[in-house]
């Protein structure tokens with residue numbers, strides 16, 4: 001029997017994309033179930049809950065989630081919903097607590113989610129309540145280089161399989177040092193855009209010299225940074241652009257091995273600090289990642305399917321026409337304070353709520369979302385045709401690699417992955433790319 005696909009929204013041979021997926025409420029509800037209910041989602045960072053009984057409040061899609069470190073040091077991601085009548089158990093953003101008492105009738109849960117106490121257990125429930133079955137709803141949790149992921153789907157592949165060879169590239173920014181990463185944030189704000197638009201945009205290299213011209217001129221003038229020109233972006237000699245399991249990666253070759261691994265935050269005045277740090281770190285990074293990745297590769301714009309936007313930054317869905325953005329900054333935990341400070345204001349000034357690059361982008365994203373709202377505009381499909389059919393496998397880069405750095409290869413494959421999830425009855429129907437990368441060095445999934 002031929003399976004009937006419900007969604008056929010992206011034509012891989014022309015790059016034509018149906019815009020109704022950005023505004024339709026029924027599609028959105030299905031996304032919450034089939035994408036946010038199945039995928040491994042970034043929800044935080046281990047350093048947000050360093051001690052036993054620490055908690056951090058986060059989200060998986062629209063579902064409120066409590067990330068805890070229990071009495072034994074184990075991480076849990078649990079639905080912030082009382083198993084009695086559904087009240088939220090905690091209202092704080094973070095803190096430390098051995099127990100969480102629901103403020104409706106007083107059911108009380110421990111930091112590992114088990115139901116510990118029910119008022120009137122004998123007088124109200126005749127001791128017939130099965131407390132074992134009524135703990136908080138638990139997601140599966142795992143970590144990659146300190147970043148915490150969770151999935152509701154107990155049939156999902158492992159996080160390692162889910163990331164696949166995207167990790168080969170991600171390691172070059174997030175998994176360089178034994179000390180792991182530290183995190184700043186999150187800064188949170190709302191944007192009247194569909195959640196997919198910022199994700200599709202963050203591996204789009206085409207827009208950078210145009211959309212961000214003003215911000216880059218300002219950086220050039222104030223910070224003494226060389227401006228990224230269209231000519232540099234179109235140069236495919238040192239950059240590439242690839243897709244793995246719906247994760248979109250752009251990567252580059254370092255010209256000098258002590259070049260900073262960070263884009264924002266460096267200035268003519270502080271660049272020597274970043275270079276010194278890279279030079280001093282190199283033997284350790286080489287042991288962890290092997291010579292090629294340590295010395296040559298740099299991670300550039302990237303997204304993790306479904307809603308990661310440049311590193312640990314989240315596009316949280318809040319209806320088809322609203323996104324809650326969470327902006328974290330990660331950096332190596334042993335970075336000197338002056339470097340951490342430069343990254344804090346550099347990233348905040350570029351990609352936070354007040355960031356100039358973010359504001360450049362939001363204006364486009366908002367307008368693109370608006371274009372899907374009327375039946376007249378919706379008749380005309382999005383054109384994602386740049387570089388159609390011009391991609392393949394390469395020996396030096398794992399993944400499906402675009403022939404050109406500036407291409408809509410990543411956008412086409414992002415929406416293809418979206419479609420794979422939306423048309424699947426279960427994880428058994430969702431393909432995973434074969435892993436071919438050789439992970440030289442001793443860095444692993446957990447650091």
Ligand code: FES
Nearest residue numbers: 082084085102105
């Ligand atoms: S809803 Fe939580 S105790 Fe009743």
Ligand SMILES: [Fe+2]
Nearest residue numbers: 207211357361
């Ligand atoms: Fe941008």
